[in-house]
Amino acid sequence: MKSHTKYLTFNTPQRRQLVRITDEAQACCRAAAIEEGMLLVSAMHITAGVFVNDDEPGLHADLEEWVQRLAPGPAADDSRPGPDYRHHHSGEDNGDAHLKNLLIGHQVIVPITKGKLDLGPWQQIFYYEFDGRRPKRLVLKAMGE
Amino acid sequence: MKSHTKYLTFNTPQRRQLVRITDEAQACCRAAAIEEGMLLVSAMHITAGVFVNDDEPGLHADLEEWVQRLAPGPAADDSRPGPDYRHHHSGEDNGDAHLKNLLIGHQVIVPITKGKLDLGPWQQIFYYEFDGRRPKRLVLKAMGE
């Protein structure tokens, strides 16, 4: 069995922002030199998400509206404040980001087949920052043979 | 380490439809001849979900109502149109299906123990088509020893 581990760090200028990371995941898969296995892509913070979906700007705008409807928070660029949460009594202002993390999920597993990420034609991997403007880490871990 | 990969293709007559795939997953586990490991069950499209839950028709009707409430779209049989999404400006009509995919999730990992899927008594694996009436693929990948 082989394994390979790589960490990425994000520091987005906006509170909330999408970052496409398919290429970084593919590079980790190549570096692992694994023919058959799995790649775990997992945020190491509790206020960020990882998901697989389409790289289409209209959809990303829909998604932003949707996460705000289901787990309301400040505007992505902080131009409007969000509702208060009990979590804010601990001195934080990111209660919404914790709920968005649970809504979207913080990890995906991508199968590796014949040495490549076995993704469908439109499947792209995204990191969804929900509370940026500071360094946040993500772990890529490949396992297989 | 052993691995085994299998693809399933769905072409549901309705836009939105549930398909139980526990037997297909169990067959893949047997074909892999793995005693201890994991089976990844992952949709290869961004408008379909995979989940583990109960095989009970009342629950499935509740689930249909729930995904429509949280991510509104056309009726399952297309008898009523859904709301407009920005994603539709790209020529698509399935914005709701992308959000439902993120709500339900597109993959599960099933542990394999003593050569069998290690599921609880009521755990069944389902493919949830959110934009059917065309061929859609899913990958089953088992890994272990």
Place this chain on the structure above:
Amino acid sequence: MKSHTKYLTFNTPQRRQLVRITDEAQACCRAAAIEEGMLLVSAMHITAGVFVNDDEPGLHADLEEWVQRLAPGPAADDSRPGPDYRHHHSGEDNGDAHLKNLLIGHQVIVPITKGKLDLGPWQQIFYYEFDGRRPKRLVLKAMGE
């Protein structure tokens, strides 16, 4: 390749309750004696969730309010009944618990690096019981080398 499997059983006094299980997961990782790999943490029931987030009481109260808003059910201590679901026609009273399971997810994968769970500074693993007061199982399965 090595693997190690352990089952936990919960029997929470309340219908809905959070249980922190990071220590149990870490113990399973140690018992597996795996240096590099992955640990699957997966509820074996369809009315319980598993997630990774912060161990902060205010956030937990926000989370309880949030799951009740998106998938309404009885009060956590059963002091108020919840709405009716079609699933209840089968004799059950836990329709909301099935939806909460799908909202939160029933499993996470934790990377194992240098013999330890590779979690971020605030990442804690939780079992979220949605229909307690009876024995419910969870499986921990480590795989790696």
